Amino acid sequence: MRVKYLALGLSLAVAGSAVIASKATAQEGIFVPLLTYRTGPFAGSGQPIANGMNDYLQMLNERDGGIGGVKLLIEECETGYDTKKGVECYEQVKAKKPVVVNPYSTGITLQLIPKAAVDKIPILSMAYGLSASAVGNDFPWIFNPPATYWDGLSMMFRYIGGKEGGLDKLKGKTIGYVFFDGGYGREPIPLLEQFAKDYGFEVKLYPVPAAEMQNQSAQWLNVRRDKPSWMIMWGWGAMNPTAVKEAAKINFPMDKFIGIWWSGGEDDARPAGADAKGYLTLNFNGVGTSYPAIKDIQKFVVEKGKSQVDKTKVGENLYNRGVYNSVLIAEAIRNAQKISGKKVVTGEDVRRGFETLQISAARWKELGLTDFGAPITSVSCTDHNGHHAAYMQQWDGAKWVKVSDWIAPMKDKVRPLLEAAAKDYVTKNQPWPKRTEPCDKSS
Amino acid sequence: MDILYKIFIDPFVQMGGAPDLLVQTLWEGLVGGVLYALIALGFVLIFKASGVFNFAQGIMVVFAALTLVGLHEHGVPAYVALALTIAVMFGLAFTIERLVLRPLVNQPDIILFMATFGMTYFLIGLGELVFGGNPKIMIASELGLPRGAIEIKMLGGFVSLQKIDIAAAIIASIMVTVLAIFFQKTRIGRALRAVADSHKAALSVGISLEQIWVIVWFAAGIVALATGIMWGARSDVSFALEIIALKALPVLILGGFTSIPGAIVGGVIIGVGEKLGEFYWGPLLGSGIESWLAYVIALIFLLFRPQGLFGERIIERI
Numbered sequence: 001m002r003v004k005y006l007a008l009g010l011s012l013a014v015a016g017s018a019v020i021a022s023k024a025t026a027q028e029g030i031f032v033p034l035l036t037y038r039t040g041p042f043a044g045s046g047q048p049i050a051n052g053m054n055d056y057l058q059m060l061n062e063r064d065g066g067i068g069g070v071k072l073l074i075e076e077c078e079t080g081y082d083t084k085k086g087v088e089c090y091e092q093v094k095a096k097k098p099v100v101v102n103p104y105s106t107g108i109t110l111q112l113i114p115k116a117a118v119d120k121i122p123i124l125s126m127a128y129g130l131s132a133s134a135v136g137n138d139f140p141w142i143f144n145p146p147a148t149y150w151d152g153l154s155m156m157f158r159y160i161g162g163k164e165g166g167l168d169k170l171k172g173k174t175i176g177y178v179f180f181d182g183g184y185g186r187e188p189i190p191l192l193e194q195f196a197k198d199y200g201f202e203v204k205l206y207p208v209p210a211a212e213m214q215n216q217s218a219q220w221l222n223v224r225r226d227k228p229s230w231m232i233m234w235g236w237g238a239m240n241p242t243a244v245k246e247a248a249k250i251n252f253p254m255d256k257f258i259g260i261w262w263s264g265g266e267d268d269a270r271p272a273g274a275d276a277k278g279y280l281t282l283n284f285n286g287v288g289t290s291y292p293a294i295k296d297i298q299k300f301v302v303e304k305g306k307s308q309v310d311k312t313k314v315g316e317n318l319y320n321r322g323v324y325n326s327v328l329i330a331e332a333i334r335n336a337q338k339i340s341g342k343k344v345v346t347g348e349d350v351r352r353g354f355e356t357l358q359i360s361a362a363r364w365k366e367l368g369l370t371d372f373g374a375p376i377t378s379v380s381c382t383d384h385n386g387h388h389a390a391y392m393q394q395w396d397g398a399k400w401v402k403v404s405d406w407i408a409p410m411k412d413k414v415r416p417l418l419e420a421a422a423k424d425y426v427t428k429n430q431p432w433p434k435r436t437e438p439c440d441k442s443s
Numbered sequence: 444m445d446i447l448y449k450i451f452i453d454p455f456v457q458m459g460g461a462p463d464l465l466v467q468t469l470w471e472g473l474v475g476g477v478l479y480a481l482i483a484l485g486f487v488l489i490f491k492a493s494g495v496f497n498f499a500q501g502i503m504v505v506f507a508a509l510t511l512v513g514l515h516e517h518g519v520p521a522y523v524a525l526a527l528t529i530a531v532m533f534g535l536a537f538t539i540e541r542l543v544l545r546p547l548v549n550q551p552d553i554i555l556f557m558a559t560f561g562m563t564y565f566l567i568g569l570g571e572l573v574f575g576g577n578p579k580i581m582i583a584s585e586l587g588l589p590r591g592a593i594e595i596k597m598l599g600g601f602v603s604l605q606k607i608d609i610a611a612a613i614i615a616s617i618m619v620t621v622l623a624i625f626f627q628k629t630r631i632g633r634a635l636r637a638v639a640d641s642h643k644a645a646l647s648v649g650i651s652l653e654q655i656w657v658i659v660w661f662a663a664g665i666v667a668l669a670t671g672i673m674w675g676a677r678s679d680v681s682f683a684l685e686i687i688a689l690k691a692l693p694v695l696i697l698g699g700f701t702s703i704p705g706a707i708v709g710g711v712i713i714g715v716g717e718k719l720g721e722f723y724w725g726p727l728l729g730s731g732i733e734s735w736l737a738y739v740i741a742l743i744f745l746l747f748r749p750q751g752l753f754g755e756r757i758i759e760r761i
Contacts, residue, residue, distance in 0.1 A: 039567070041683035043576030181731050207731035211686050214678040217471040218721035218733055225464055225722075238578065238683035245678065249592065249605060271580050271679045 029066065029073040030333060030344060032057060033093035035103050038308075040080035041213065042237035044267050045318060049104065050076065051309040052322020055301045056293070060330060062300040067330055068337045070344055081237070083107040090115070099336070099350040100124050100329055106184040116141035117433055122351040126325045127152070127261060127284065131187060134385030135422035136355065140437045143354045145328065145379050146284050146388035150417065151409030152260050153188045153232070155282060157195055158407050159258070159392050160230055171200035176228035178219060178235070178243055181207035185234045191417060192232075204228055213239040220246035233259040240268035244276045254278030254395075261390060265318040269395040277397040284390040285324040285373055287400050289315035292368030294323065317400055324373055332357055339440060355381050356440050374406050381439035387411045454723035463600030468722045469715060474608040476714020477615045478673055482691040483698065483706035484619060485666040490700045491626070491639045492659035493544070495555040499562040501688025503664060506570050507532055508671025508680045512582055513574040521585035532664030540656045548652065549642055567682070576682060581675035583607060588676060611673040618669055622662065623703045631658060639701070693741035699751030708752060716740045
């Protein structure tokens with residue numbers, strides 16, 4: 001009998017504490033989980049991003065007491081860049097009513113896309129994930145600003161065109177594409193093939209399977225044989241430094257080797273040192289610690305020992321990329337508070353916050369991040385990406401140097417293809433829910 | 444007809460048309476193969492001593508390389524760091540023997556195999572805890588390993604030999620030879636083979652199982668360190684190196700799990716075979732065939748020699 005009462009008491013206590021905990025969560029803060037990977041083969045890219053994301057949000061808590069006076073409840077879940085673990089993380093954080101989920105992996109994003117509308121949790125896949133999810137009418141819960149992979153590819157071609165004296169000069173030439181052989185690396189291939197038809201060049205594909213990330217000599221021997229005029233790379237984790245080293249090994253001209261924005265970490269170029277001099281990548285965030293907001297991170301978070309970052313790596317490219325990601329989250333939450341009139345917002349409010357996201361040059365300045373990113377002006381109810389500009393940076397042997405102005409994507413080429421891809425996705429995944437969420441006036 | 448031409452004629456036309464590229468491909472395959480052989484050697488040593496496939500060999504490569512670089516990052520001179528890493532690998536071998544192997548004497552092989560899984564996850568956690576998960580640059584030049592390349596003009600083109608690859612091939616060959624002699628010609632080597640046959644029988648003739656296991660795991664640790672240095676110098680030192688270690692699997696299938704010469708010959712066959720396959724036949728299949736081609740090569744050999752090229756033919760009474 002005593003045991004029975006004890007069990008009953010215990011279960012009541014547990015149930016009670018669960019209710020209290022959920023109330024406390026709702027009252028005390030806005031839950032922002034971060035799916036990160038500090039371990040495993042991709043930790044080299046994952047760690048700086050995790051630190052940047054975490055530190056900016058922590059800084060808002062420390063400096064401003066959160067957003068609109070409400071603390072942010074930040075919680076990391078380790079995915080190891082593994083899709084299975086990523087989905088587990090999502091299921092784990094879902095119960096705590098997150099206002100947004102950042103999968104930080106195209107593979108995980110693809111798995112979460114069908115879940116988001118059901119669970120009413122917006123997914124932010126910042127400049128990664130499914131390019132077609134930019135079509136807001138079909139994917140009301142998915143956001144991928146500031147630019148899609150297809151935008152990135154089109155920016156590369158604008159740059160290449162500029163160097164060649166016009167894209168028509170590519171006729172008869174060969175362009176090589178070395179990529180991580182997975183959803184991420186295969187994402188821009190349809191547009192690349194379209195460009196090949198439009199401009200009359202030949203495409204050579206060099207897939208790198210995950211198991212061969214650090215063993216790419218065969219791929220680069222093929223590059224040596226095919227002699228492409230330009231090489232484009234979609235690499236991640238350990239694939240990047242290996243590719244840069246291999247390119248240098250075959251004497252490929254490094255100033256004709258362009259990586260996407262995920263191939264431009266310091267740790268991607270540094271192992272090759274001076275041999276990597278000239279290597280180019282796209283970027284959409286500022287690099288360095290000269291921004292007042294980054295200085296605030298140093299003051300309020302790093303110096304107080306509340307960050308996992310190595311102090312010398314604050315301001316590096318991928319760290320600042322994480323900061324950029326958190327700026328988008330914070331601004332969407334701020335917007336959501338404004339639109340809904342509530343302090344403690346929900347996932348549904350933040351979805352509306354993303355649809356009305358605007359970060360003008362003046363707003364970047366107010367945030368203490370002058371010119372840190374191109375103004376975000378085009379995200380809307382129908383366009384969840386905005387197709388914003390990026391710039392080209394070049395490795396000078398020791399650090400990244402900005403070598404171009406903002407390069408706008410070829411929206412006229414990209415958008416129709418995105419619309420078609422979105423339609424195709426919806427057709428293949430029937431029954432796909434029709435959008436019922438109304439658009440806010442400002443979007 | 445066209446496809447037959449592309450499979451059976453065109454690759455050989457390409458080989459004849461650009462012989463410098465053929466030589467370069469063979470060289471890359473050879474270097475890769477020697478490094479695979481080095482990884483496979485770590486597996487063979489432990490398999491010979493305990494009849495267990497050591498799943499933790501890959502993480503031992505990462506752990507050894509991280510220890511070396513990590514110590515150097517903390518201001519320890521390169522050669523002192525190397526010596527200390529060797530000491531750490533000895534400590535690891537000793538600890539594994541005491542805490543994992545000794546309590547499992549006479550247990551079925553599958554239990555020991557599962558224990559190596561446990562060790563893998565433990566070493567991943569320990570490595571990340573102590574050294575962090577971020578990639579590190581191998582201290583190759585501090586260790587006196589050469590940088591740069593030798594470009595040889597030949598056959599109407601050029602062949603580029605990376606000095607680090609030459610060093611890797613030489614060091615791996617020396618290491619393999621020394622280990623082969625040590626385990627074939629010495630008393631410890633014979634004791635090792637006895638342990639592999641039967642723990643009970645070895646114990647009954649006075650062989651110290653504990654001692655043999657520590658020696659073998661230590662030797663596997665040294666091999667892991669050499670592998671980590673060489674692969675790390677070619678790319679960087681990160682947990683991704685663990686994946687590379689799985690490339691030893693087809694090498695072992697091909698060479699046999701118990702043969703040191705098998706590991707070497709198997710490594711070279713797989714290394715050269717996959718590079719030739721990827722370079723000349725890969726484009727026909729959309730490229731990126733290297734990761735599974737190694738297994739196909741191994742399976743073809745298995746059809747003819749199920750015990751591997753140099754594996755022992757085991758005859759068991761039913």
